[in-house]
Amino acid sequence: MSIAWDAFTPWSSLAGGVLIGLSAALLILGSGRVAGISGIVGGLLKPGGPDTTWRLAFLGGLLVAPLLWRLFAALPEAQPVAGGGMLVVAGLLVGIGTRYGSGCTSGHGVCGLSRLSPRSLVATLAFMGAGFATVYVVRHLLGA
């Protein structure tokens, strides 16, 4: 391992993380709900599911964020790493996996760890471990 110091963005990443944490804090104290993105979207897919209004409002805010950002500054760089069929496979795995696993980086990673849930700690270790292993296989064994 070597550290990619040229790519390292400690301050913007820390500041962005604090905003994400404040968002989760606002949602749990203000609206009494957990800011788990996969759960918020997944809940909309169940016919007659509860809490449709706040779910749509939260997703609306999420989707408006880049539009608002662009009024003041250029959008940050975003380079894709996968295309075509790989993207579809990855999307399906993320969709099915986060629903069976009851959460993703936000629900388990941010909110679950913040409420000291052992279940979320296990889930976070599992998806982080799988992410590390996948990138290792793709980049260093298959050389893609």
Place this chain on the structure above:
Amino acid sequence: MQALIALVAGLLFGIGLLMSGMANPTKVVGFLDLAGNWDPSLALVMAGAIGAALPAFTLAKARRQCWAGCDVALPTATRIDAPLLLGSLAFGVGWGLAGYCPGPALVSLTMGSMTAVVFVAAMIAGMAIHALLTRPRSPA
């Protein structure tokens, strides 16, 4: 009121994702590439987020009502079971393949990324498959 708070929270979340670098799949995979040229930035995203959210969740556990007057709905599941583990592992594989987790993928939709459109369509299809497979059966 609950919806207005959720709208502001969503906006804040989206800006946080953009600022942190989470909306750039190459940066995400750079963090997941432990054996390569490792970019530790995203560990700081998690540290910042937990640092800011932990006091709020500690407070929320002691409260029954939210500011908008609604109930505080904290998750009640505690079992560490096969769906939790296998689902999380599958999610991690997909995350490593594309560099997108659900929040950043959704935010990227309005950044004008066709890649994100394809990914989100597949992700929602995956969630719909789960909803179909786990829907409560009507009594025969």
